[in-house]
Every structure is written in C-alpha cells, then in structure tokens.
Amino acid sequence: MSNSLKAINKKISKRKQVYKPLLDNPFTNESQVWPHVNDQQLVWELLQSDVLSVCKRLKDSDRSEWPLDVAFTFNEINEYLCNNDKDEEVLMFACNRDQGVPSVLLQQVPLIAYMSKTKVTLIQLPRNSAQVIVDSLPLGDDSFDGFLMVRCNEKINAHFMRTIKSKVSEQKIPWLTNLKYQKANIKLVKTTIPMISKNKNKQPNQKGEDLENQKQEKYTNTHKQIPKK
Amino acid sequence: MSAENAEIIATKPPKNASNKEQFQRINYLYQLSMHYKNANLDISRTYVNLLDTISKKTNTKISPNIKRSYCKKCKRLIDYKDPKMFKVVKSKNKKNDKFIINCKCGSKKTFPIGLNRDYKTYTEKEGNLLEI
Numbered sequence A: 001m002s003n004s005l006k007a008i009n010k011k012i013s014k015r016k017q018v019y020k021p022l023l024d025n026p027f028t029n030e031s032q033v034w035p036h037v038n039d040q041q042l043v044w045e046l047l048q049s050d051v052l053s054v055c056k057r058l059k060d061s062d063r064s065e066w067p068l069d070v071a072f073t074f075n076e077i078n079e080y081l082c083n084n085d086k087d088e089e090v091l092m093f094a095c096n097r098d099q100g101v102p103s104v105l106l107q108q109v110p111l112i113a114y115m116s117k118t119k120v121t122l123i124q125l126p127r128n129s130a131q132v133i134v135d136s137l138p139l140g141d142d143s144f145d146g147f148l149m150v151r152c153n154e155k156i157n158a159h160f161m162r163t164i165k166s167k168v169s170e171q172k173i174p175w176l177t178n179l180k181y182q183k184a185n186i187k188l189v190k191t192t193i194p195m196i197s198k199n200k201n202k203q204p205n206q207k208g209e210d211l212e213n214q215k216q217e218k219y220t221n222t223h224k225q226i227p228k229k
Numbered sequence B: 001m002s003a004e005n006a007e008i009i010a011t012k013p014p015k016n017a018s019n020k021e022q023f024q025r026i027n028y029l030y031q032l033s034m035h036y037k038n039a040n041l042d043i044s045r046t047y048v049n050l051l052d053t054i055s056k057k058t059n060t061k062i063s064p065n066i067k068r069s070y071c072k073k074c075k076r077l078i079d080y081k082d083p084k085m086f087k088v089v090k091s092k093n094k095k096n097d098k099f100i101i102n103c104k105c106g107s108k109k110t111f112p113i114g115l116n117r118d119y120k121t122y123t124e125k126e127g128n129l130l131e132i
Helices: A005-012 A040-057 A074-083 A103-115 A130-136 A158-167 A206-225 B020-035 B041-057
Strands: A015-024 A089-094 A119-124 A147-151 A185-194 B086-089 B098-102 B108-111 B129-131
Touching (some): A015 B020, A015 B129, A074 A089, A074 A103, A074 A147, A074 B086, A089 A103, A089 A158, A103 A119, A103 B086, B020 B041
Antiparallel strands (some): A015 A185, A089 A147, A185 B129, B086 B098, B098 B108
C-alpha cells in the first residue's frame, strides 16, 4: 500500500463526510416571515421607556389596573389573535435572536400573526433583550416564551405607536394569500458516515467473534438433541 | 485543527442532487395541498398522503420544517386560524414545559421545549445545510 497522505488519512479516519439531498420548505423565507426593522436600537429604547418601565413599576399590582394592555404568554397571545374579530391593531415584539426561546414557537408565531384578523406589526428585538423583558414582567415561576404583545388602543402613547410602525417594514408571506408555484428548494445536508473496512470478514472484531461462537454452540446443541435413527 | 475534525475525511459537495425528479414531485404535491387547503380538504389531505408515501418509497428526505406542517395521522395541514391548535403547557418544573400542536383528528404533536429551550434540529443548525 502506498504511503501517500490520502492513504494514511484513510487508515486513521473513522468517518467520512457525505452530502445528502434534502427538500427544504419551498415557502420558508426568513427575511419575508420576519420583517426588517430599521433603526432597531431606537425601537428597543422606545419599548424600554414607554412599556417596560411601566410594567416594571407595576409588577406587583394586578394586571387589570395597568395603564397598558399587554400579553406575554404564548397561549394568551394565540387566543387573542385567533378569537379577536374587532378591527384592532397590535404590536408584537419578538426576541427571535435570543437564546432560550424555543425555535418551534418562533416558527408558528409569524404565521399566526399573519393569518389573524387583527393587524399585527411584528417587530424583531435585538439580541439579549429577552432578559430585560423577563426582569420587567411579573412572570413568577413561569418561563418567558419570547413574545410581548401590546394592544394599540387609547391607553397607549400614539407617538410611540406611530414611530415604531414607521420603523418596521410590512410582513409579506405571499404563499398564504396568492399561492404561486415555487421551484423545488433542494439543499444538501452535511453529515458523516462511519468508515467500514473492506476486510471485515477476514478479521472480525471481538463482538463478531462472540456472536460466531454463540451461533456455533447453538448449532451443535440442537444437533445433539436430535436422536439418531 | 481539532481532534474531532481530524478523524473525518472531507469530501467536496456534489454539484447536483440525485433523485431530483422525486424532489420536484414532492415539492409540487406539497404546494398543491397548500393550494387546496381551504377549498377542498380531502384533496389536500390526499396530496399530503401521496407526498409522504413517495418520500418513503423513493427514500428522499424531507426537512423537518415541512413534516411539522402536517398531521402524521390524518395528513391535514396545520390551520393557523384555529386557537385550539397550539398550546404551551407549563408546569412547576420548567423542564417539563411542553408545546403541543393539536390536530382536529385528535392526534397531538408534543415538543418538550422545557428540556432544552435552545434545541434546534440538525438542519436548523448553522453550516449543516448547503445550497446547491
């Protein structure tokens, strides 16, 4: 056998890299699902000063007494968006770049927001914003789902609402309204497979030998039991 | 180079995907089922059933993102307008938090989100999925 670098590498390596084709969702487009936010820092500062500071101050009091209508659990948000028939507007802040927010929830919320009769403005928040929100909300022992919904009614500051809306582009999910054929989105999954040596039959490993011995014993035992005619 | 990488023989990614016709077939069926989702539920379910069978018989892989969008039992596509469809079940122990997708047929998809809140499927992780 040659002593080339490739041959030595083959001897040492236990796994080989392979690329398997996979069909990705033709409708998934991150940039369309999550609308772009211009001047994200300003939006974050406005949220902190106008909403989170109020929530933090009234953390211990009853939520019905709050001067804002906010929802922060997934179930609450889902129920409101699906059941509300009124022509209302809401601001939905999402910590989609933070750690600790389950990706399964993040996949559903933009679609629920888009399909809702309520007009939802989806706003991405900068990284590490989830912890600040957790500190401001009365979550108790519950974990934070990564979303904060603020209802745009007379209770909220109109300037705050207008500024935030002007900074966020519109959410576009074309496949939910006018379905157009999309080309097959085939991608490759980068993965590895174990290397199987060709001389496996010649030099069986310990486990293989044990199995062979067991088979041999079984065979001899069964043949012993058969009475000779 | 790390020791983990040293044990893997690197190969170049192929320029074309094999079994392309089957992927295109599945893709077309998925989009048809989406199209008929509201108009005719039975046809939509039939298409999903067909694409699922084709992927199994031809050994073509579908991303978890697509597979999560329909019920495994009745092949119905997820209805985002139904408030009963999604539910987060929280318990005292945060590790037992669950996200449940309830189908109209009664079957449930349960995701134990509390176990690892940062969990991502292999294809969702950066660098594992390559464009052709």
